[in-house]
Amino acid sequence: MVVEINHFIIYLREIKKTSKNTEVSYQRDLMQLASFLGQQGIVEVGKVTKTSLNSYILYLEKAGRATTTISRTLASMKAFFHYECTQGNIGKDPAELIKAPKVEKKEPIILTVDEVNCLLSQPDGETPKEFRDRAMLELLYATGIRVSELINLKKSDVNLTVGYITCKDEHKERMIPFGKVSKLALSAYMERGREHLLKEQDCECLFTNCNGRPMSRQGFWKIVKFYGDKAGIKADITPHSLRHSFAAHLLRNGADIHVVQAMLGHSDMATTQMYMNYAQKEAVRRVYTGVHPRG
Known part of the structure; x- marks a missing residue:
């Protein structure tokens, strides 16, 4: 199966033009599946059945994997076996009729404005690392971009004069404004932090780790966790909490939902709508507190 999986990943990269994160995720899920099936004596794609795939799903459930993880794994399986079927490598798709477990929708963690202000004020030193951390946190909250977009920003994607960043993915490009506070933090980082972190290395990424290499998702997650605890x-x-908070705070203060949708890069309005629901609840609470005798 490993050879077929590798061919599928090449197909995703060269034909479907999927993102690097999607490619890595699919490969990880499918290699784990291949390892499980191999232990059952199933090493050929044509020998995989609906029963063997259901056994793997049951194995993941017993191992305590989150329903979101299982659903993502199933999506990887379905994409792979559909590809194998369309390529004529197998006669029947064993994953076609397998259903994903129901995923409980969790309320997004949305920080209050005071909590955001407190979080963003934590990196208050004058070291290159703190200049970087402050700039990353400020920019994330100012623009609401995804973590993957933040760590993949190039220096050329930032226009400090106008106050815009350009986010690109495989499908589209969007320009997002940022304000004065973010501009100050970015300027300080560019002038007093970035060159020190680069250590004379050549890196196009706007934000690097302390070794002058591109920042990883895990690395930035640790940064947010550290300052959140602090x-x-x-x-x-x-990191996604700042994206949630960005959207909710804009809508609560009267921003047009279509503008917020465009800045977030949502293709489906329903995804943005959940932040509107939060904003409406907050508006009701403010009215109630202001007018009720015992508010």
Whole structure:
């Protein structure tokens, strides 16, 4: 199966033009599946059945894997076996009728404005690392971009004069404004932090780790976790929490939902709508608190 999986990954990269993150995710899921099936004596794609795939799903459930993880794994399996079927490598798609487990939708973690301010104020030193951390946190909250977009930003994607960043993916490009505070943080990082972190290495990425190499998702997650703990924030925040908070705070303050959708890069309005629901709840609470005798 390993050879077929590698061919599938090449197909995703060269034909489908999927993102690097999607490619890595699919490869990881499918290699884990191949390892499990190999232990069952199934090493050929044509020998895989619906029963063997259901056994793997059951194995993941017993191992305590989250339903979101299992659903993502199933999506990888379906894409792979559909590809194998269309290529004529197998006569029947064994994953076609397998259903994904129901995923419980969790409320997004949305910080208050005070919590965001407290978090962003934590990297207050004058070291290159703190200049970088402050710039990354400020830019993430100012623009609401995804973590993958943040760590993949190039220096050329930032226009400090106009106050815009350009985010690109395999399908489209969008320009997102940022404000004065982010501009100051970015300027300080560019002038007093980035060159020190680069250590004379050649790296196009705007943000690097302390060795002058591109920042990883895990590396930035640790940064957010560190400053969240330092700020005393009780919620289990992640980098995505700042994206959630960005959208919710804009909508609560009257931003047009279509503009927020465009800045977030959502293709489906329903995804942006969940932040509107939060904004409406907050508006009701503010009215209630302001007018009720015991508010």
